[in-house]
Amino acid sequence: MKRRTLVKSVLALAAAMSVGAAHAAWPERPITLLVPWAAGGGTDATARIVGALMEKELGQPVNVVNRAGGNGVVGHHAISSAPPDGYTLGMITVEISMMHHQGLTQLTPRNFTPLALMNVDPAAITVSATSPYKTMDDLVKAIKANPGKLKASGTGQGGIWHLALAGMLKDMKMDPTAVPFVPSNGAAPAMLDLAAGGIDIAPVALPEARSLIDAGKARPLAIMANAPAALYPQVPTLKSATGSDWTMGVWRGIAGPKGLPAEVQTRMETVLKKINDSKEFRDFMANRGFGVAYANGPAFGKFMDKGDADMGQTLQALGMAK
Secondary structure, eight states: OHHHHHHHHHHHHHHHHHHHHHTOOSOSSOEEEEESSOTTSHHHHHHHHHHHHHHHHHSSOEEEEEOOOGGGHHHHHHHHTSOSSSSEEEEEEGGGGTTTTTTSOSOOGGGEEEEEEEEEEEEEEEEETTOSOOSHHHHHHHHHHSTTTSOEESSSTTSHHHHHHHHHHHHTTSOTTSSOEEOOSSHHHHHHHHHHTSOSBEEEEHHHHHHHHHTTSEEEEEESSSSOOSSSTTSOBHHHHHSOOOOOEEEEEEEEETTOOHHHHHHHHHHHHHHHHSHHHHHHHHHTTOOOOOEEHHHHHHHHHHHHHHHHHHHHHHTOOO
């Protein structure tokens, strides 16, 4: 009897240990945080501060890995196709709501498990300091009076800043092509062109225009957001300046592949909210001029759905949707 009781006890202990191992708390090993863009940019910088703070909260190494290529397609695909076990997550960006409309990929925001929106940098309408347009009202009147005369730049054709401007014009019941868009390699060269008089409007994020604004060579007229930016609180929102409800900008958030376990979602939402609220994260973002935003998983999903619909409509209006 004693031997039989001992055997039963050992078997029960082994079973309990097996169940415990099967349900060990996530994470048990290092996590990979994929970034769809090259090292050194704003997305990379944001991912690395988030990754460093995740390590502190989760007690496991978080390895930030850049998977650039295909205008963001390569990295976003790598995130969406990873095993849904919580050990490969990624920082997805606004381009996921643009690329499939342009025929670059079949991926949409619905191919991911959204965990948290962490950053939004809205577009701002900026003109040269020597521009005759002192307010958005001045600029809108000029565009209506002379469609096709003023030129803008800030990214490639069909890029985020092109769509921001075209969407604004469409929302104001104007032809979205009323301001011809000159392709550029990004906001930095476009801002230099603006200061030199080569273009009239740069619809880029305020952090990207910051150096020339602070140097007195550029003047922001309005921001495409629901509230003024902390960087330049005196710059009015587009709605307060024109009545237009149009908002758009670049954003970055953390997501995993579709089908992420509920316990991973719950844990990560708690961790990411704590990171977003932390002084370390907010100081890092403020020092670089990046905006801080937050939405939990479900709210982030709705945010992406709206952005996806807006992008599709704007690209259709421009004749650039496929």
